[in-house]
Amino acid sequence: MSKREITNAAAGVKESLFKRHENLTVLSIFLSFVVIIVGLQLISTGFAAYPTFISPVNILNILQQVAVPGIIAVSMTMVMISGGIDLSVGMLASLVSIVVSLGISRWGLGVVPSIALGVSAAVVLESAMGFIISRTRIEPFIITLGGMISFQGIALLLSNSREVVMKGELDFLTMNLIDGARDPVTGLVLRLPPYVLVFFLIALIGGLTLTYTKFGRRIYAVGTNPRAAFLAGIDVANMRLAVFAIQGLLVGIGATMLLARINTGIITLGQGLEIDTIAMVVIGGTALSGGRGNIVGTLIGVLFLGSIANAMNMLRLPSEVQFLAKGLIVIIAVSAGDISSRISDYRTLKREQAKARATAAQAKQGGADKKQEPQAELQNPPV
Amino acid sequence: MDEVLRLSHVSKTFPGVRALEDISFDVKRGEVHCLCGENGAGKSTLIKILSGAYQPDDGGKIYFDGREVSLTPNSALKMGIHTIYQEHIVFNDLSITENIFTGSEITRWGLQQRRQMRQQAESVLRYLKSDLSPEIKMRHLTSGQQKIVEIAKALLFKSNVIILDEPTASFSSKEIDTVLEIVRTVRQNGIGVIYISHHLDEVFEIGDRATVLRDGRKVSVHPITGLTKSTLIKDMVGRDPSTFYEREHVARGKVALEVRNVTGNGVRNVSFDVHRGEVLGIAGMVGSGRSELMEVLFGGAPIVHGDILIDGKKVRHASPKAAIRNKMCFITEDRQNTGLFLDKSIADNVAVANMVNTSEIIVKPSDDLATGEKYLKLLNIKAPTARTKVLNLSGGNQQKVVLGKWFNTGGEIFIFDEPSRGVDVGSKQEIYKVMVDLLKQGKAILMVSSDMPEVISMSDRVIVFKQGQIAGELTGEDITEEAILTLSIGDQKE
Numbered sequence: 041m042s043k044r045e046i047t048n049a050a051a052g053v054k055e056s057l058f059k060r061h062e063n064l065t066v067l068s069i070f071l072s073f074v075v076i077i078v079g080l081q082l083i084s085t086g087f088a089a090y091p092t093f094i095s096p097v098n099i100l101n102i103l104q105q106v107a108v109p110g111i112i113a114v115s116m117t118m119v120m121i122s123g124g125i126d127l128s129v130g131m132l133a134s135l136v137s138i139v140v141s142l143g144i145s146r147w148g149l150g151v152v153p154s155i156a157l158g159v160s161a162a163v164v165l166e167s168a169m170g171f172i173i174s175r176t177r178i179e180p181f182i183i184t185l186g187g188m189i190s191f192q193g194i195a196l197l198l199s200n201s202r203e204v205v206m207k208g209e210l211d212f213l214t215m216n217l218i219d220g221a222r223d224p225v226t227g228l229v230l231r232l233p234p235y236v237l238v239f240f241l242i243a244l245i246g247g248l249t250l251t252y253t254k255f256g257r258r259i260y261a262v263g264t265n266p267r268a269a270f271l272a273g274i275d276v277a278n279m280r281l282a283v284f285a286i287q288g289l290l291v292g293i294g295a296t297m298l299l300a301r302i303n304t305g306i307i308t309l310g311q312g313l314e315i316d317t318i319a320m321v322v323i324g325g326t327a328l329s330g331g332r333g334n335i336v337g338t339l340i341g342v343l344f345l346g347s348i349a350n351a352m353n354m355l356r357l358p359s360e361v362q363f364l365a366k367g368l369i370v371i372i373a374v375s376a377g378d379i380s381s382r383i384s385d386y387r388t389l390k391r392e393q394a395k396a397r398a399t400a401a402q403a404k405q406g407g408a409d410k411k412q413e414p415q416a417e418l419q420n421p422p423v
Numbered sequence: 424m425d426e427v428l429r430l431s432h433v434s435k436t437f438p439g440v441r442a443l444e445d446i447s448f449d450v451k452r453g454e455v456h457c458l459c460g461e462n463g464a465g466k467s468t469l470i471k472i473l474s475g476a477y478q479p480d481d482g483g484k485i486y487f488d489g490r491e492v493s494l495t496p497n498s499a500l501k502m503g504i505h506t507i508y509q510e511h512i513v514f515n516d517l518s519i520t521e522n523i524f525t526g527s528e529i530t531r532w533g534l535q536q537r538r539q540m541r542q543q544a545e546s547v548l549r550y551l552k553s554d555l556s557p558e559i560k561m562r563h564l565t566s567g568q569q570k571i572v573e574i575a576k577a578l579l580f581k582s583n584v585i586i587l588d589e590p591t592a593s594f595s596s597k598e599i600d601t602v603l604e605i606v607r608t609v610r611q612n613g614i615g616v617i618y619i620s621h622h623l624d625e626v627f628e629i630g631d632r633a634t635v636l637r638d639g640r641k642v643s644v645h646p647i648t649g650l651t652k653s654t655l656i657k658d659m660v661g662r663d664p665s666t667f668y669e670r671e672h673v674a675r676g677k678v679a680l681e682v683r684n685v686t687g688n689g690v691r692n693v694s695f696d697v698h699r700g701e702v703l704g705i706a707g708m709v710g711s712g713r714s715e716l717m718e719v720l721f722g723g724a725p726i727v728h729g730d731i732l733i734d735g736k737k738v739r740h741a742s743p744k745a746a747i748r749n750k751m752c753f754i755t756e757d758r759q760n761t762g763l764f765l766d767k768s769i770a771d772n773v774a775v776a777n778m779v780n781t782s783e784i785i786v787k788p789s790d791d792l793a794t795g796e797k798y799l800k801l802l803n804i805k806a807p808t809a810r811t812k813v814l815n816l817s818g819g820n821q822q823k824v825v826l827g828k829w830f831n832t833g834g835e836i837f838i839f840d841e842p843s844r845g846v847d848v849g850s851k852q853e854i855y856k857v858m859v860d861l862l863k864q865g866k867a868i869l870m871v872s873s874d875m876p877e878v879i880s881m882s883d884r885v886i887v888f889k890q891g892q893i894a895g896e897l898t899g900e901d902i903t904e905e906a907i908l909t910l911s912i913g914d915q916k917e
Contacts, residue, residue, distance in 0.1 A: 251788060252785050252786060253786060254778050260767065260771070264767060265763070265764050267760065269775070270743060271723060271761055271762070272775045274744070
């Protein structure tokens, strides 16, 4: 029992730079990715042209593409830090888009009430799942999988399995805030729609909530050690419920933005959104087991995953390759953290072994036969 | 009766601890050899050496059937040395048959011979006079029945020695009788049984010989015939006085916590009170209901019946949140799993419990850090900054972080469950000093401990638990190891 503790103490309190700044690993992978793409562009054009990957128009492009998954990734981060997961966000987004578009174009509810209806439907449905998850011992994976399938059913029922076309009532969400601005390099029109700003605003609020509020700090506690959290007076069940309610709110907002871009409420709207958001959060360093992660990491994950497809297009690679690249990057980004910590553990082990050998040699000189002892101790690697 | 297993001059050292010192021990075929000793006397370490889980230090020798051997978990099994641990190691969703045969399935051409395995399982169960069907899933068995299955497994695989570690802990008396009956059957088969139990009654009912361990040393070995309980208890006690802590005493104040007829979570009809300025020690064997009662008091488990009063007012603790608001603190026995957030910093850990007492929504990490630094200094926690992850601290320093967490809530009634478990000697002294400081500030302490010197030197009064109930209370000079042991394992009428 005391063995592990002793090894830990010996492992030293000094940690490597990468361990101390948890986002540094992913950030460096992301930056090297950017450098590689820019390098490839420079090489392929013979250093003649400006690398379009980092041109303002392209960056704004990427931002428009990642804004909606990014919004949902913020709440997904919270859910996952609390130790949960939510597979239903994609279908829920489709459902919300159908509710809002039906509200506007069929039920004649008006724009604002329709949006309010869609968003509150998302909050209610997510809270219902959160209620079951927090009050039972069933895995969130299973409950939200069930949720995903039932939301698909509800959405199909409401829309009679057809798409719901709107007449651009939500265009105010996609208008260009910097009308008339042009890219200084390429001369193309720059677009900055409001939902990109909404994404940054939500990310900012989410990040501040996690770091600077009691609520946020408690999400970490619940995810790290639910039993200890309960004994420290935290209402673990309601915390779990709350993160799902927030998830509902952000899925509602995100789905409305998505609807505004496409102008059509359709079941395929949110397809694959759960995969993308979970991948973004995981790339950003949030642990599936809960307790670890932050919004800055998630932001890096969002931009990283969002720029892969874009970069592949720039390099004129077929779209099929994009899936492979996306998948590989998830694996690389997630293993990188583990590999670097294993390397540092290995180094500590080596250091300790050297130290133990030195003491053993000393002991031998002193005549005591204690060779066996330090070695047996070292068979336990530092945890 | 011939000897089957013998340990000769075996010692075991862990970094900083001498767990066993020069133990010689043997078991003969067809005998039940009981191992007795207090919590922490070295029984578990001895079992682990016998089962091959630990290797003894150089110089110790192990003989099996007269040959010198070295034991690994694998070779021990091959020699037919089966260990049945206190906690069941079972596959809950597999049947009895599958549990018995997993890892050594009967196969022909790579196919499992299910019927054959079933028949063998059934016949061994019948031999043990159990009417369980071998098809039942383990999940549906009581822990007594699971124990029978484990013994059946050991029998089926030609055992020479069966080691039973607390086989009857938390069993009903009927289940205990069944297990004892089975042990008798096993003995008739010429198998050597090593039997560990806190219940002296069982030792006298079933044992042939008893070896007493204390602080990792062998004190004595007696034949059971002609042995009395008091002799056995006398051998188990008698610690070195230097392990006792000299404690300052503080004037006793008003009653802080009153427990009236509390039942629930395995505890029955318990009543006591704790005054400000005193340590109420709670002794008893592991599993006697001490920690379970603490959970009830702290709102971690539901109360079935009875009342809890704090400063004379009746309270109801539906959750730990309510208990913390009522100024209670709970230093749990398993700090890594229930006390700390290992992956988080000292500052985060210290801040977490006090959150129920503050109404602010926004927290400043810099404030938490300052609080963390404050307790770092106050409790002499050895870490460079309050940003250090708790994972990287030693046991003693981790325990101080737990203390910091509770001091930060401004609590008045402290429950210490095993305050110095896994803590080095230096930190132990510091923790005791901190406890006395708490008393000086007029706080009340409930201390659950299995460490006899700790109970005796720190407690003003001691209540002893036995099987979920209070077996007796001791005060002042009456607090001795012998008295505590007699109450917790002996016959109460003796």
